[in-house]
Amino acid sequence: MKTTLLFPLILLFACSGPAQKSGLRALEEEIRSLMQATEGDFGLAFRMLDDTDRELLINESEVFHAASTMKTPVMIELYKQAAAGEFDLQDSIRIVNEFKSIVDGSSFRMDLGVDSQEELYERIGEKATIYELMYQMIIKSSNLATNILIDRVDAKNVTQTMRDLGAEDIQVLRGVEDLKAFDAGLSNTTTALDMMRIMEAIALGKVEGSAEMVQILSDQYFKDLIPKLLPPDVKIAHKTGSITGVQHDTAILELPGGSRYVLVILSKNLSDVPAGKEAIARMSRVIYDFVAEN
Missing domain, CATH: 3.40.710.10 (DD-peptidase/beta-lactamase superfamily)
Known part of the structure; x- marks a missing residue:
């Protein structure tokens, strides 16, 4: 009896890891296709704020x-x-x-x-x-x-x-x-990985005034990048940045169901800034869909 009851559980845990990896691989392919379709250079860092260690890093150490x-x-x-x-x-x-x-x-x-x-x-x-x-x-x-x-x-x-x-x-x-x-x-420089670690520190309360900082970041005036294509019930605390050919957004997001994640998308050498901004918004939506479905 014990063997019969345990076997499905063993199978579930054995399959959960590969299933997560498969989903992340598909996510990465979709994100890379959006990057490749847009003239410019991108860096992206995504991490779930839970115990699963799910993350996606693309050009995360690019300066x-x-x-x-x-x-x-x-x-x-x-x-x-x-x-x-x-x-x-x-x-x-x-x-x-x-x-x-x-x-x-x-x-x-x-x-x-x-x-x-x-x-x-x-x-x-x-x-x-x-x-x-x-x-x-x-x-x-x-x-x-x-x-x-x-x-x-x-x-x-x-x-x-x-x-x-x-x-x-x-x-x-x-x-x-x-x-x-x-x-x-x-000049001041950063990487997507560093910005992810910084936003994660705020989200997880690892720095003084974390809760107050989340509230301030939630009042962000510029919302045409990571938030643009997301449902209005997603809570977003974020900071943007832009100069010529550069569009960045660094965010802490919380879905209605309680799922939380950090997403950083950096860009440079954008020859068509509106197209670059649209690509960032679409990347954000793709990652939101991944989180919502998983």
């Missing part, structure tokens, strides 16, 4: 310009330093528009025309809380707020904290629009 995805590490550093007593997130800080290049210390200013949060420029000389600037840095990707906050926490500290989280390659060297640094090849 990309971080664009605004580096603002999430800055937010992590802000919460870390606040927890250490360096400051309170409700402390006031002056809104300024003068920063120093990491190349030679010369001054530069932010250009309103290349920022996505214009309202802050009308308040230069006034004060705002650190939390308000951090919130605008994330939800509307304010470059001005980012530079003010990086001056406060120091980019070197941000990078070191990412190393402590297991992100081995990400480099947060500077703020935004430091053109001398850009011309010298000194």
